[in-house]
Amino acid sequence: MKKFGRRTFLKATAAAAVVSSVPLYVSLDDYKKAASESPVKKIPTFCHGCTSYCGIIASVKNDRVWKVEGHPIHLKSRGKMCARGHGMAAYLYSKDRITGPMKRVGEGEFQPISWDQAFTEIAEKLNKIVNKYSGNSVVWLEHGTHRQAYVQRLLDVIGSPNFTTQYSTCFNAKTNAWKQMTGTSLNGDHLNSKYMIFEGRNFAGGIIPNGMNHITKAKENGAKIIVIDPRYSEIAKLADDWIPIRPGTDLAFRLALANVLISENLYNKAFVRKYVDGFDQFKLENKQYTPEWAEAITDIPARKIREIARNFAKYAPQAFIEPGWHGLHAHYKNSTETAQMGIILNALVGNFYQKGGLMPSASITLGHLQLPALENLPEKGERIDGAGVSGKYRTVEPARGIAHITPKLVKDGLAKALFVCNYNPLRTAPNPEEQKQIKEAELVVSINIDWNETSYYAADYILPEHYYLERLEHPYTVSGHISHASPQISLRQPVVKPLHDTKDTLSILKGIASAMGYPDLYPFTVEDDVKAAIEPLGITFDQLKEAGTLEFPPTVKPGFPMKKGKPALPTKTGKIQFSADLFRVDGKQGIPRWVEPLVSPNPSKDDEFRLIHGKQPWHSHAMTTNIDQLMQITERYDGTFMWMNANRAAKLGIRTGDTVVVKNKQAEKKVKVKVTELLHPDAVWLPSTYGGFSPKNKTAYNVGINFNDFAPVMVEELSGTTMVQEVVVSVRKEGI
Incomplete structure (x- = not known):
């Protein structure tokens, strides 16, 4: 693997691409002279290295990206960038990108085809499926919701309710609890806080540059930071x-x-009395859960629990338990109840809508295209994954779905056509061997940028999307993770021309819809959509393109939402509901009670551990694993190593650098070990990034192992999450 300096890898990648494009009739000296005299353009857009979508500015010369840097205005970046952002920009020039439409012609074999052929064949198969099985058999799987407004028109005309996000593998428990209990979502006001509890939330691993800036500034100003984490x-x-x-x-x-x-x-009695519903019921139920009771379960001394509670109350309302994201909210049988308790604890100290406590992200209302109404639409049935459906997964948010059970939907004959967009379930969902079975659907279309596992093993057709630096998208209202008073709007726009025969998603949808017999389904362009979205804001398309990110006057002030003198949250009572109505199922009260983890390692067996995982600061799960420059960081810091507690390792004769065999009923893998005292003895820890198994993604292939290799497909009943840390493995030194 060729070594690049941290500051030079983008330049080297871009320069190599420039030289390789020199026509033979131009001398290299002439080209170098012309290239050196060409102006550098600085074009703002936003990153795609993770779902923070930080604002960036790309320096472009000769239609090549030379470097990227953080946007000075954007809430998430404020002039800074993380390693992932730099790596993602360099991946524009990766040789592993898919350069045009592909059709599967055999196991691991694909044939390049034209876009017209791809649209015609996909449309023909999709029409047959819809006519034979109904639109309910069609599923669109996507990482996030960026394309949903466009996709929804196609799903409407065929009668499918099955737009499904990857969120069941990420944070559904958090969003579901907040929706049911508050009707909204708040973020920590890190900059102004005096006491922050990060529980299962590695804010420095899932880096938001300006968020970390807020936290470090608060610490410099005397704020206390408490981290509760096995690692x-x-x-x-x-x-x-x-x-x-x-x-x-x-x-x-x-x-x-x-x-x-x-x-x-x-607790803040005045706040609870005025803004909380269901406190008395919660208080009665909670009496049994003493610190002494918790000590035996958590390994945290009762005196420490009391100390944290007292300090939490002492510093409130300028104190909070970080609401979190992925962390605790996809891992356990009790993840939803854990998320509920996060809301309850913050409410008990009265920090809602308080400076230094929990505050909302400022929002702004965008316009939308005025399109002719779609007529004579087929009736949609229930979601086939059961999200929001009585008798199935009634309490799961139907707008998000349950992505990781898609193989079962295929096996049961419910899902016949799958579109997988900007998403790689074969690597990022539990049990990859089971996920591979989505290939048994009658039609699988992957809309991605490279040869990820889903494209390579499951897709009948691969339709390559423009890279994020090559495309224009619907404007993004900047929000999430950190509080801010002033709303912002950000634009993703092309900074270079497309390098390959790729298309944006709207063009792909137009091509499929037209070939299906719906030529007028999308009577607009992305630029039309952008202009309609910003029309109410009093700005022009050119102004937004030039700025990249625009900030508007503050709209958020401290103070609980009120209407006519009464609390006005979007809940049934207008208050924070300690007892969530939707969670009152199967005789439950809707308030959180103790729920045992689904599985636990046997304490009498020295070789049994709970397998847990987490992010590394230079990777975004499996999304960035094929980026050579980021994998060099992995190599430098032994990033693929599995962490093991030193005392437990000593009992097994294991030292740092040893290769061990990790095994359960589902998988058996080998990995090197880092022995450390900085991990709870019950667990072994893996980074969430590695274990790539697509041979066409050469940098990621066969590097490290992945927690999903060992996790069966499970569904947490309240929010539909994966419970991927409900996994016990045995570990032994290789050769023993």
Whole structure:
């Protein structure tokens, strides 16, 4: 693997691409002279290295990206960028990108075809499927919702309710709890806080540059940072106190914190009386969850639980438990109850809509295209994954779906056609061997940029999308993760011309729809959409293109939402509901109670561990694994190594650098080990990034192992999440 300096890898990639494009009749000296005299254009857009979508500015020379840097205005970046952002920009020039439409002609064999042929064949097969089985048999799977407004028109005309995000593998428990209990979502006001608890939330691993800037500034101003995590994560390096909790027991810890706040009269009575519904019921139920009870479960001493609860109340309302993201919210049988308790604890100290506590992200209302109404639409049935459906997964958010059970939908004959867009379930969902079975659907179309596992093993057709630096998209209202008073709007726009025979998603949808017999389904361009979206804002398309990100006057002030003197959250009571109506199923009260983890390692077996995982600061799960420059960082820091507690490793005769065999009923893999005291003894920890198994993604191929290799497909009943840390493995030194 060729070595690049951290500051030069983008330049080297771009320069190589420039030289390779020199016509033979131009001398290299002449070209170098002309190239050196060409102007550098600085074009703003936003990153695609993770779902933070930080604003960036690309320096472009001779239609080649020379470097990228953080946008100075954008809320998430404020002039800074992480390694992932740099790596993603370099991947524009990767040789592993798919350069045109592909059709499967055999196992691992594909034939280049024209766009017209691809549209014609896909449309013919899709029409047959819809006519034979109905539109309910068609599923669109996507990472996020960026393309949903466009996709929904096609799903409407064929009668499919099955737009499905990847969120069941990420944070459904969090969003579901917040929706049911508050009707909204708030973020920590890190910059103004005096006491921050990061529990299962590695803010420094899932980097938001300006978010970390807020946290470090708050610490410089005297804020206390408490990290509760089985592993000494990157955010723990900033902590005043790192507390290694037994994995899977965060719910017990939170229940005990609430017990202390209530039993010692530390909670904000005035706030609770005015803005909370269901407190008395919760108080009665919570009496049993003492710190002593929690100590036996969590491994956190009762005195420490009391100390944290008292300090939390002392610094409130300029204190919060970080609402989190992926962290605790896809991992365990009790993830939804854990998310509920996060809301309850923050409410008990009265930090909602308080500076230094929890505050909303400023929002702004965009316009939309005035399109002719679609007529004579077929009736849609229920979602085939059961999300939001009585008798199935009634409490799961139907707008998000349950992506990881798609193989079962195919096996049961419910899903006949799959479109997989900007998403790679074969690597990022549990049990890749089971995920491979989506290939048994009658039609699988992958809309991605490279030869990821889903494209290589499952797709009948691969339709390559423009890279994020090559395309224009619907404007993005900047929000999430960190609080901010002033709304922002950001534009993703092309900074270079497309390098290959690729298309944007709207053009792909237009081609399929037209070939299906719906030539007028999309009577607009992306530029039309952008102009309609910004029309109410009093700005022009050219102004937004030039700025990349625009900020508007502040719209957010501290203070609980009120209407006619009464609390006005979008809930049934207008208040924070400690008892969530939708969760009152099967005789439950809707308030969080202790729920045991689904599985636990046997304490009498020295070789059994709970398998947990997390992010690394230079990778976004499996999304960035094929980027050579980022994998060089992995190589430098032994990033593929599995962490193991030092005392447990000693009992097994394992040292750092040893190769071990990790095994359960589903998989058996080999990996090298990092022995450390910075991990709870019950667990072994893997980074979430590695284990690529597509031979055409050469950098990622066969590097490291992945937690999903060992995780069966499971569905947490309240929010539909994957429960991927409900996994026990045995570990032994290779050769023993």
